[in-house]
Amino acid sequence: MSEVVEGTLYLVPTPIGNLSDMTSRAAEILRDADIVACEDTRHTRILLTHLGIERPVVSYHEHNKKEAGPKLIEALQAGRSVAQVSDAGMPVISDPGADLVKLALAEQIPVVPLPGPNAALTALIASGLDARQFVFVGFLPRTTANRKELLASVKSIPFTLIFYEAPHRLKETLKILREALGDREAVTARELTKKFETFRRGRLSELLDGLSEEAPRGEYVVLVEGFRGEAEEAGPEGSWEEEALELARTLPVKEAARQISAKWNRSRREVYQYLLRETANS
Ligand code: SAM
Secondary structure, three states: OOOOOOOOOEEEOEEEOOOHOHHHHHHHHHOOOEEEEEHHHHHHHHHHHHHHOOOOOEHHHHHHOOHHHHHHHHHHHHOEEEEOOOOOOOOOOOOOOEEEEEEHOOOOEEEEEEOOOOOHHHHHHHHHOOOEEEEEEEOOOOHHHHHHHHHHHHHOOOOOEEEOOHHHHHHHHHHHHHHHHHOOOOEEOOOOOOOOOOOEEEHHHHHHHHOOOOOOOOOOEEEEEOOOOOHHOOOOOOOHHHHHHHHHHOOOHHHHHHHHHHHHOOOHHHHHHHHHHHHHHO
16 A cells, blocks of 8 residues: 555655666656756656656756746645655755755645665765764765855764765865865765776875876765864974975975875975976976
8 A cells, every 4th residue: 555645745855877776766756746956857757767767747846836836735635645856866865855845844744754875875885984962964065165154053063074076176176175274184986886986095185186187077975074173274484395395305395295284284295396396406
């Protein structure tokens, strides 16, 4: 017997890459709900076809939510059940759905969430960073002022920070994070649950160094370790450049770069290249 109850809004997570991650309960709700509300009807039809489900789909996304939301509420009030999905992962999490949930709750319409795929948590559990406490930041705001304000507000939080980013902005975002938070330990999680799933771990500067010249491809979650106390903020006295040059007088450049990168949280490659440049003509 179906668990779908009339007049109920179901929030249904869908796979973030691997179609086998659809839970059987989520598939059942999609099969039995009267209406499937989705971000992109073509995208969701592909999923429904894969699951062998035929259901009317209506679009509900950031750009039509003002009109589509009240219509879905009317349908719910008329006793129809609605399953809401986004293109991938959990609806509401950096995806449409939050407004629909608020509208439904304001009308005393039952809202039932289903557990399931989510990129942030999937990345966190294999990141190796502290997963006891974390802050999900999601996409950074586009405007510099808003971005600065947001990063300033999370800078001193001692919990792992989780960001979403589009591939063409990844490099820029890693630079912004390094500037705003310092050269912290970080992880990029790419193409989770897919064939080319890749985790990279290191300081933000090392992750930047490791990116090729071309724009990265695929989907990314970026995780950054939390604030580690006053010591991190104060940093050692002086400048790493001065100290590196001083050390390079008595040590091989490679060894000087190793020591400075450890002490100052800089990437070894950055220090090494700086020393090569600065000592080339001396
Ligand atoms: N609602 C989704 C969730 O629960 O994870 C997130 C949707 S948000 C519009 C899309 C972003 O999530 C991508 O830009 C990327 O940062 C992240 N993402 C989604 N799928 C991913 C995957 N398979 N691997 C890595 N990151 C992914």
